[in-house]
Amino acid sequence: MKDCIICGKPFVPAKPTSSCCSDVCYAQNRRNKNRDKAALEAKEKWANADPNDYVECAICGVRMAEITRHVRTEHGLSSKEYRDKFGVATKCQRIIDGMSGENNPGYQHGGKLSPFSKKFVGYDGLTEVEMESKIRETGVSAQETAKENNTSQLHIGYYTSRGYSLEEAQIALSERQSTFSLEKCIEKFGEIEGRIRWQERQDTWRSSLDSKSQDEKDEIDRKKAPKYFFREYGSENMPGLFYAFRFGNGKIKFGISTKSTVRDRYSLAIPESDILFNTRLPAIKTAFMIEQVIKELFVGYTKKADNGNYGWTEVLNDVNEARFKEAVRLLIEKPDFLIEQFNEIQ
Secondary structure, eight states: OEEOTTTOOEEOOSSTTOOOSSHHHHHHHHHHHHHHHHHHHHHHHTTTSOGGGOEEOTTTOOEESBOHHHHHHHHOOOHHHHHHHHOOOSBOHHHHHHTSGGGSTTTTOTTTTOTTSTTOGGGTTOOHHHHHHHHHHHHHHHHHHHHHTTOOTTSHHHHHTTTOOHHHHHHHHHHHHTTTSHHHHHHHHOHHHHHHHHHHHHHHHHHHHHTSOHHHHHHHHHHHSOSOOOGGGOOTTSOEEEEEEEOSTTEEEEEEESSSSHHHHHOSOOOGGGEEEEEEESOHHHHHHHHHHHHHHTGGGEEEEEOGGGOEEEEEESOOHHHHHHHHHHHHHOHHHHHHHHHHTO
16 A cells, blocks of 8 residues: 555555556656656756846746746746745846847837737728727637647647647646636635635626626627537437548548448448547447547648548548547547537637
8 A cells, every 4th residue: 555646645556666546646746747857957957057047936946038937837827926926027137138128129119019909000091890800810810820839728739749648638738727716726825815816806707797788798608609510410319430540651541420331431442450440429429529629639730632542631640649549549438528628629
């Protein structure tokens, strides 16, 4: 019997070297080790550097030229919260000096250089409605770019593209999304102050929502609605097929069908050894959800091209086959997890 080094729970280790009681604690332990390793490497890197070229995190000691993102992702603090708590900057002095006064690229531009401002020079001559439309389009484009490049920490692809398994990625994403939960507030500020801060945020959000017109509320609800519909597949109770097979030069083709088998779908003699999944599911909707989640998880590997007998279609290129199979199996075996992931990409 051992005590888990993460949660402290007693457990019977599967191996003598096991130190964690579950996959969740194992994933947390790995993240802790990676964080500590990065902090040590950063300290060594900046050991003999000019103090004006780095700042040191007051919480964990990591050194960087700028720790704005670090304190947010690793410690759950905004830059302002960090500065208020520790009284130190999140940028090194050299960056601060380089961005001060007339050295600031946006010095005295008053919003004229920002596409998120109605004063942007590119919006000259546009009406108020047209400017608001342009600003919304710019915001959506920025979000889509972050999603495609896996640079948004609010999307599961950010974590899977960095080597996390699907389950580990979901844990990391949940932690990132819960930076202002009641539990986080209590943990950070204490029982009383934490509840006060959380309630203030809730009251502000509710006040903002109540002040909107019914049309604006309807628009918010519309945007929350799923963007995928299943009319083209008929009844949601119609059985469906999820298939995947490898073909030539490290490619994997996957998709869904109302046919019984992948060979029926393509009427081609696909070698049995190349078929990765030929899974018949009770509902075509389930197959569709798996397909959409997989596209999101491996968005950086998908490419649409002419693939001979398979036509102009989207395939995965040079993807880690073991990771692909692990992700699909998890989605098939855990319906609740599949629904959660599908709702995440709406």
